[in-house]
Amino acid sequence: DAGITQSPRHKVTETGTPVTLRCHQTENHRYMYWYRQDPGHGLRLIHYSYGVKDTDKGEVSDGYSVSRSKTEDFLLTLESATSSQTSVYFCAIRSSQGNEQFFGPGTRLTVL
Amino acid sequence: QKEVEQDPGPLSVPEGAIVSLNCTYSNSAFQYFMWYRQYSRKGPELLMYTYSSGNKEDGRFTAQVDKSSKYISLFIRDSQPSDSATYLCAMNVDDMRFGAGTRLTVKP
Numbered sequence: 156d157a158g159i160t161q162s163p164r165h166k167v168t169e170t171g172t173p174v175t176l177r178c179h180q181t182e183n184h185r186y187m188y189w190y191r192q193d194p195g196h197g198l199r200l201i202h203y204s205y206g207v208k209d210t211d212k213g214e215v216s217d218g219y220s221v222s223r224s225k226t227e228d229f230l231l232t233l234e235s236a237t238s239s240q241t242s243v244y245f246c247a248i249r250s251s252q253g254n255e256q257f258f259g260p261g262t263r264l265t266v267l
Numbered sequence: 268q269k270e271v272e273q274d275p276g277p278l279s280v281p282e283g284a285i286v287s288l289n290c291t292y293s294n295s296a297f298q299y300f301m302w303y304r305q306y307s308r309k310g311p312e313l314l315m316y317t318y319s320s321g322n323k324e325d326g327r328f329t330a331q332v333d334k335s336s337k338y339i340s341l342f343i344r345d346s347q348p349s350d351s352a353t354y355l356c357a358m359n360v361d362d363m364r365f366g367a368g369t370r371l372t373v374k375p
Contacts (some may be wrong), residue, residue, distance in 0.1 A: 188363075195275070195367055196367065197271075197273075197355065197365040197366055197367040197368055198311070198355070198357075198363075198365040199365075200362055200363065203362075213362065214362070245310055245311070253299070253316065253318075254299040254316075254318075254359055255299070255301055255313055255316045256301075256313075256357075256363060257313060258303075258310035258311045258312070259310055260309065260310045261308075261309070261310050263308075
């Protein structure tokens with residue numbers, strides 16, 4: 156357990172509505188990541204952060220934005236949710252000692 | 268072609284069997300290699316982490332990396348029903364790249 160929590164754990168929403176997912180960590184890790192996991196695609200990087208207010212895009216960033224105003228919180232926002240964004244979203248942190256990443260419990264998002 | 272290829276299975280073995288899970292990759296710049304275990308409806312859990320060619324052992328698990336062939340493996344000895352999960356390979360230089368995962372079932 157790397158001290159990572161995600162909220163909400165489950166969410167059902169409608170197409171066109173905004174959605175914000177929260178990742179919270181308790182161990183002051185500099186690097187934080189948002190991934191989505193879909194059958195047949197594995198985990199794909201959406202956005203990552205390398206410090207407060209420092210973020211960058213990943214492989215599948217279209218339709219998503221992020222913010223990091225505090226070290227411990229990394230927010231993922233879907234400005235206008237679409238059905239293609241139905242997925243399981245995982246937050247991760249990078250170890251302070253190396254390159255390995257540790258994952259949170261996930262948020263299951265359904266967009267109707 | 269995906270950067271990381273992993274047979275999705277499913278793979279079903281009897282308890283006590285030796286399990287071999289494999290991934291191939293195309294990017295020779297990858298330097299760090301990991302295996303994650305993911306139980307149903309849970310987050311991935313780091314099992315093994317290595318950054319050099321060769322073998323690394325941890326209890327019943329052995330990770331093997333062959334950089335010349337761009338091939339990594341995870342061996343599970345004396346497999347148990349509690350090993351039933353999806354196993355993900357991962358590798359990176361900067362961004363992490365994941366295999367799609369192999370679903371393993373160990374039958375009592």
